[in-house]
Amino acid sequence: MWHLYQFPLCPFxxxxxxxxxxxxxxxxxxxxxxxxxxxxxRQLNPAGRVPVLHDPDRRVTLMDSMAxxxxxxxxxxxxxxILGSARARAEVRRLVAxxxxxxxxxxxxxxxxxKMRKRLVLRQSPxxxxxxxxxxxxxxxxxxxxxxxxxxxxxxxxxxxxADFAAAAQLSVVDYLGDMDWTGHESAHGWYRVMKSRPSxxxxxxxxxxxxPPPRSYxxxxx
Amino acid sequence: MWHLYQFPLCPFxxxxxxxxxxxxxxxxxxxxxxxxxxxxxRQLNPAGRVPVLHDPDRRVTLMDSMAxxxxxxxxxxxxxxILGSARARAEVRRLVAxxxxxxxxxxxxxxxxxKMRKRLVLRQSPxxxxxxxxxxxxxxxxxxxxxxxxxxxxxxxxxxxxADFAAAAQLSVVDYLGDMDWTGHESAHGWYRVMKSRPSxxxxxxxxxxxxPPPRSYxxxxx
Numbered sequence: 549m550w551h552l553y554q555f556p557l558c559p560f561x562x563x564x565x566x567x568x569x570x571x572x573x574x575x576x577x578x579x580x581x582x583x584x585x586x587x588x589x590r591q592l593n594p595a596g597r598v599p600v601l602h603d604p605d606r607r608v609t610l611m612d613s614m615a616x617x618x619x620x621x622x623x624x625x626x627x628x629x630i631l632g633s634a635r636a637r638a639e640v641r642r643l644v645a646x647x648x649x650x651x652x653x654x655x656x657x658x659x660x661x662x663k664m665r666k667r668l669v670l671r672q673s674p675x676x677x678x679x680x681x682x683x684x685x686x687x688x689x690x691x692x693x694x695x696x697x698x699x700x701x702x703x704x705x706x707x708x709x710x711a712d713f714a715a716a717a718q719l720s721v722v723d724y725l726g727d728m729d730w731t732g733h734e735s736a737h738g739w740y741r742v743m744k745s746r747p748s749x750x751x752x753x754x755x756x757x758x759x760x761p762p763p764r765s766y767x768x769x770x771x
Numbered sequence: 772m773w774h775l776y777q778f779p780l781c782p783f784x785x786x787x788x789x790x791x792x793x794x795x796x797x798x799x800x801x802x803x804x805x806x807x808x809x810x811x812x813r814q815l816n817p818a819g820r821v822p823v824l825h826d827p828d829r830r831v832t833l834m835d836s837m838a839x840x841x842x843x844x845x846x847x848x849x850x851x852x853i854l855g856s857a858r859a860r861a862e863v864r865r866l867v868a869x870x871x872x873x874x875x876x877x878x879x880x881x882x883x884x885x886k887m888r889k890r891l892v893l894r895q896s897p898x899x900x901x902x903x904x905x906x907x908x909x910x911x912x913x914x915x916x917x918x919x920x921x922x923x924x925x926x927x928x929x930x931x932x933x934a935d936f937a938a939a940a941q942l943s944v945v946d947y948l949g950d951m952d953w954t955g956h957e958s959a960h961g962w963y964r965v966m967k968s969r970p971s972x973x974x975x976x977x978x979x980x981x982x983x984p985p986p987r988s989y990x991x992x993x994x
Contacts, residue, residue, distance in 0.1 A: 594915060595873050608858060614837070615864035622857040634845040635831060641838035650818050692817060 550575040553589070553600040555582070556755040557664055557724060559656050560613035560648065561599035562717035567617050567710065569748030570627045575601075583669050614644065617710055629710040640704045643696075643711035651718045654685040663725050668759055683727060693736040703739075716743040720752055724762040745769045773798040776812070776823040778805070779978040780887055780947060782879050783836035783871065784822035785940035790840050790933065792971030793850045798824075806892050837867065840933055852933040863927045866919075866934035874941045877908040886948050891982055906950060916959040926962070939966040943975055947985040968992045 552568070552575045554561030568575050580589060585596045593600045593611045601610040610616045621630050630640050659682050662674035693715060696703050704711035719740055722728050730737040743749060753767040765771035775791070775798045777784030791798050803812060808819045816823045816834045824833040833839045844853050853863050882905050885897035916938060919926050927934035942963055945951050953960040966972060976990040988994035 595869055610861050610865070612865045612868035615861045615868060618864055619857055619861040622860065634842055637845065638833050638838045638842040641841055642833070642835045645835035645838060646818055 549603065549605070551578050551602045551604065552576070553578045553580045553592070553602065554598045555579055556757045557660060557721050557760075558598050559652060559717045559721045562720060562752055563644075563648075563710075563714050564599045564601065564613050564616050565751060566713040566717060566748050567620055567629055569751065570629060570713070570746075571620055571624045572626055573620065573624060583665070614641075614648070617644075629708075629713065631707060631709060632705065636705055640709045640711045643704050644714040647711070647714040647718050651689050651715070655682045655689065656718050656721050658682045659722060659725050659727055663727075664757065664760060668757075679727070683729065686722065686727070686729065687732075690730075690733040690736045693739070694733050697735040697739045712739075712743060713748075716740060716749070717752075720744075720749075724757075724766050726763045741769065741771075772826065772828070774801050774825045774827065775799070776801045776803045776815070776825065777821045778802055779980045780883060780944050780983075781821050782875060782940045782944045785943060785975055786867075786871075786933075786937050787822045787824065787836050787839050788974060789936040789940060789971050790843055790852055792974065793852060793936070793969075794843055794847045795849055796843065796847060806888070837864075837871070840867075852931075852936065854930055854932060855928065859928055863932045863934045866927050867937040870934070870937040870941050874912050874938070878905045878912065879941050879944050881905045882945060882948050882950055886950075887980070887983060891980075902950070906952065909945065909950070909952065910955070913953075913956040913959045916962070917956050920958040920962045935962075935966060936971075939963060939972070940975075943967075943972075947980075947989050949986045964992065964994075 550568070550573065552561065552564065554565070554577060556579070565575075580598055582596075582598070589600075590596050592602060592609055595611065597611070599611070599613055599616060601616050602608070610619055617629070621628065630637050632640075658678050662678050662682075666672040666674055693703065700706065702708050702712050703715055719728065730740075744753070753769075756762070773791070773796065775784065775787065777788070777800060779802070788798075803821055805819075805821070812823075813819050815825060815832055818834065820834070822834070822836055822839065824839050825831070833842055840852070844851065853860050855863075881901050885901050885905075889895040889897055916926070923929065925931050925935050926938055942951065953963075967976070972992075976992075979985070
């Protein structure tokens with residue numbers, strides 16, 4: 549049985565959970581907060597980061613969310629998520645990297661620091677200038693998702709792919725933190741409602757962080 | 772003919788150049804500094820980042836260095852670089868991500884900012900505290916490379932892989948900037964000398980950044 553080391557608001561662990569759900573692979577969650585990563589965990593992952601997908605019986609340890617997704621892609625036939633021609637697959641991977649790196653650095657990482665880490669660990673108030681900058685950049689990224697969805701059926705092309713799940717994973721964290729603003733982004737909003745309704749998304753909508761409740765609309769698939 | 776948009780000290784473009792060289796794929800370099808990325812380039816890559824691998828004749832545009840490497844892996848049979856079983860391939864990808872993300876964030880990115888960007892663009896002196904912190908972290912990463920090379924033939928296992936080139940690409944930038952210190956890292960040093968002697972490495976040793984000359988030892992494959 550796979551054990552997925554993660555914490556509820558880690559967008560990369562969310563992407564892996566969505567891929568596991570789509571591929572109908574069973575797993576157990578092991579919660580590990582980055583500020584509690586101890587020496588034993590560093591033995592598992594020298595980078596000291598989640599997600600780590602670990603099977604103690606088969607002694608398989610996988611880390612780095614993209615390496616995990618590529619492994620699942622290569623070993624499980626059900627529901628391919630990096631699919632099509634080599635060019636189409638390159639487009640999926642480009643967009644996964646765009647959400648994992650640019651979106652994360654611009655928006656998810658500063659919001660997690662200001663609203664999760666400062667509240668739960670540092671006992672400080674968020675810096676409103678950082679929140680304002682992240683919210684402004686959120687609109688730029690949502691503009692780009694609008695453009696993609698206006699020109700394609702799904703984020704990376706005509707088929708549902710890992711790019712949709714990478715994007716939805718980041719957005720779900722922003723939504724949990726109460727910072728989602730869909731004003732002027734009808735296309736992105738419609739696409740996200742579809743993503744949120746998928747059975748693979750249901751576990752994410754149930755997971756809560758202690759001391760940091762989500763807004764009521766978070767788990768509402770029609771919101 | 773492929774056009775590779777890059778600048779001489781971009782470690783991700785260096786990784787792609789090494790993969791192109793190993794696979795014996797011809798390409799032309801197009802130099803583009805991040806601080807000169809204009810609107811036309813943003814049409815090519817909305818993320819505004821190099822490397823971009825572009826074939827104007829076939830109208831193929833690939834971006835994100837790992838998506839480029841996966842594309843080359845899927846389309847060119849010569850010299851596989853992500854190889855072996857699914858587990859072995861996951862190990863290659865884990866280590867590529869470790870060097871592209873952790874090593875880059877800890878060492879290459881701060882050194883590039885302090886010694887390249889401040890000198891060439893901002894006309895400021897480097898912050899010695901940042902340099903000291905990066906050099907300290909360099910030893911931690913070199914310890915890990917020592918451990919890998921002491922336990923395996925190559926960085927990711929028994930075969931030369933993209934993980935070796937991802938690591939060597941980052942180290943080559945540190946070396947160019949004059950910050951390499953091999954003291955106490957015989958294993959990593961021996962491995963790097965072997966990497967530096969490969970024909971695919973030669974173009975990197977010739978590329979210079981205007982206004983920022985490398986130390987003499989940089990291009991010496993015995994140093």
